[in-house]
Amino acid sequence: MPKPEVDPTVQLELSVDRSSPVPLYFQLSQQLEAAIEHGTLTPGSLLGNEIELAARLGLSRPTVRQAIQSLVDKGLLVRRRGVGTQVVHSQVKRPLELSSLYDDLEAAGQRPATKVLVNTVVPASAEVAAALGVAEDSDVHRVERLRLAHGEPMAYLCNFLPPGLIDLDTGQLEATGLYRLMRAAGITLHSARQSIGARAATPAEAERLAEEAGAPLLTMQRVTFDDTGRAVEYGTHTYRPTRYSFEFQLLVRT
Amino acid sequence: MPKPEVDPTVQLELSVDRSSPVPLYFQLSQQLEAAIEHGTLTPGSLLGNEIELAARLGLSRPTVRQAIQSLVDKGLLVRRRGVGTQVVHSQVKRPLELSSLYDDLEAAGQRPATKVLVNTVVPASAEVAAALGVAEDSDVHRVERLRLAHGEPMAYLCNFLPPGLIDLDTGQLEATGLYRLMRAAGITLHSARQSIGARAATPAEAERLAEEAGAPLLTMQRVTFDDTGRAVEYGTHTYRPTRYSFEFQLLVRT
């Protein structure tokens, strides 16, 4: 039987700045998250009860609860009635994000490069129109890109965007990722519907990715929605599985 | 320029039962979710302001806010300061879950079948020990299963579990999924770290899945954690990509 792993309550130096425009609960949650990230709050350690914590910080209990709740939602803390709130002891890094291949590669120190193959406006096919929620044959942007790392092709990305949202400059597309451009254009990315599969490379695909025909490819299709629920991007991507795989953290929703 | 899409406020029949042990905010959120699912609340429609809604239901505003917030977290609603709360207009079905292959197949009406190939206890390899956070060479359960749909093999699943958590009955494993067994054993699944990739099938893998050697396979590795952050399962799965792909919904965390 495993030991109950009782850890003493940790005393932290926490403080909030009431003159700051940053919400108090957010200030607190950031400090707590930093303490967890930094290791000051060790996995399994108790956080101390909410009421005492609120009193120590000069905050109300709802405010403290809001801060804690946001970290629970992120999967960093666990609350147990009658027991307390403790830090989860696992290698939870980041809960999960709308991953951007560009950012992923950059974070891995791979110095990604992008080659824009196509950047034009085309009439929407039935598939694209359905994904983006626009009329068939209406104009949409079409962008085809080849993403490279260390000079080697890694992925072939084909994206469609509804018109009027953003002007796609080829130079900017080669310098950064599509998601960054969209965010910079004031589009708030909210959710995405993804499908990940695999198949054998066609001769044309193999040629583009410097693979051989019939080689396994990792495929991903994605429709991205902004905060109003409007589809803002549809993409069909193929990846070289020897160079890239999808890694992410899932949280169970109850 | 797209039309602002003004939709009239929808009047719903909502009610709460104060004698029920179900929390009031949960009753409300369920009714709202049902209305969205059912189409009574159409995408883009406004929900009516929180204060008036609270008054109509005889609830306080924080309670109503808690109900709405839970649906916002699920990605079903969007709040806009100064405007109101509206239903997202997109084909958002399920935010995202810790998908279980068994449940996925059953939901698709595929009548899944499982064949347990191996159900034994083995010493943990370095890889398994690292994933589960146990000592190398310590005992772990090893389960190998073949999952079939319509008599055709779909996936080969190899899982490792730490000892003492659950007793793995081969009959039960063939009748349902591993996750259901774990939940039934009182284990609260909390999060998982996944990696999805692809590769060519080895001759042995091809044989198991009735594919040809060199055929593309979809691979998934997963470590699952319970609500205390302890690893409760590590699995290495291979799927036939012609029969299965991963579909899920991502939410952007801010």
Next chain:
DNA sequence: GTAGTCAGATTGTCCGGACATTCAGATTGA
């Protein structure tokens, strides 16, 4: 010694109110 019971601690739920912040549209001014 063992099982059941009880009390304390802690989070869960809910209330009612107050003020700040932001958005959209109407008004006003140049």
Next chain:
DNA sequence: TCAATCTGAATGTCCGGACAATCTGACTAC
């Protein structure tokens, strides 16, 4: 006509309190 300003409406933040539900550990009774 167009831009800047104002106003109303709605959500965002925060407070202080009250009671309920649940878990842990200690106590008690057998």
